[in-house]
Amino acid sequence: MEPKKNPQFEVKRNTDLYFVIGLATVLLLTYVVLEWKTFYETDIDIAKHHVPQELIEEVPITVQKLPDPPKPKIQAPPVIEIAPDDDDIIESVIESNEPDQNTEIVNYTDIDVAEIDEPEEIPFSVIEEVPVFPGCENEEDKRACFQEMMQKHIRKNFRYPKVAQEMGLQGRVNIVFTIQKDGSIDNIKMRGPHEALEGEAARIISKLPKMTPGKQRGTPVKVPFAIPITFKLQ
Template sequence: MEPKKNPKADLTRNSGLYFAIGLALVMFLAWQGLEWKNYEKDEAFNYKMDVDEELEEEIPITEMLKTPPPPPPPPAAPEIIEVVEDEEEVEETVIESTETSQDEVIEVEDVVEVEEPVDVDVPFAVIEDVPVFPGCENAKDKRACFQEMMLKHIRKNFRYPEVAQEMGIQGRVSVMFTIDKDGSITNVRMRGPDKNLEKEAQRIISKLPKMTPGKQRGRPVRVPFSIPITFKLQ
């Protein structure tokens, strides 16, 4: 049996397209209606600005009046001169000369030279009499004996800080100190890669014994000395 409805005459075939076009048209008209604005003529804003030109004021030219110089100061009053009668005798002041003639002989007492005490720092390398480390009193070369005893003292008292070992810190600490005029150790200074190593170097130097002070021209003087202490992990 053949269908009575012609498939070409289907009215719902393009209904979706027509619906979309109609919806878009309605939204466009609604948007135009919302955006429509109407301004009254009375409320129009005037963009013109009237600027009045300012007239230049004439500045009167005034002449500078020259002030007269101040009057000169009055002359000083003359000194009062006392009049002395001829009958009175005026004593004259006699000025004796302090210069001596060639014939006169001046006796000069013997001048005693006073030597000022030597109060300077003399380096260990140039001092005449080096400080004597205990045990080097009878050594022929006291300078070499001093350095050897210093190394022995460092080896004997050396102790690697545990904190530095755990952290793997090593390096060289430069130690500087002064052997004072009484043989004591003063002015100890350190410079190294770590504070723990510097403290250990200071502890070693603090254990140095009292020494015989160095002498320059036969007088005790302060002698600065420096030595490196190397901390190396095995």
């Protein structure tokens, strides 16, 4: 026969409830201990001083003696001297230079006409009368004929330098020369990639024939002319 226990006297019946109540009590005591403040009485007297809201300082009145102003300087009046009368001055009469009916007309043959200072050198593109290449005397457009005859002269006298062929040199040589007042060729200047090509270009230009010189207002002048010569290996 097993013994029976009364459920009201069970020890573990309210264990969770007791645990929660105990935990809450401990937390409450801990909070009270941490927040507990103790005040101690002191015998130190704290001095109190009444400070007015506005401080009004009384400025002492002082009397300062200023220096006397400087006395104005009195200048003596200027002395007026009376100069003696000058001698009688004869005034010259300026006559008008404007012509009138009595003005004598000067003969036009007595007037010296200044000569027009024409430049000695006129560019080929702006000269009035271009130099005439032999064979272009009867052509109407002598400027175009001149350039065409220059191209024919270059093709006729062109020789590729052997040194330039062996070295594989090619390129453009720019040449500038001057057609003198007597129609001769002078002042040849060239610029190219190599001396061999420049020398051949100078040789071609030196073989140009004598031309009729260019004229500006009927007066022979020097005419510079520029042309490129291209050297190209086949």
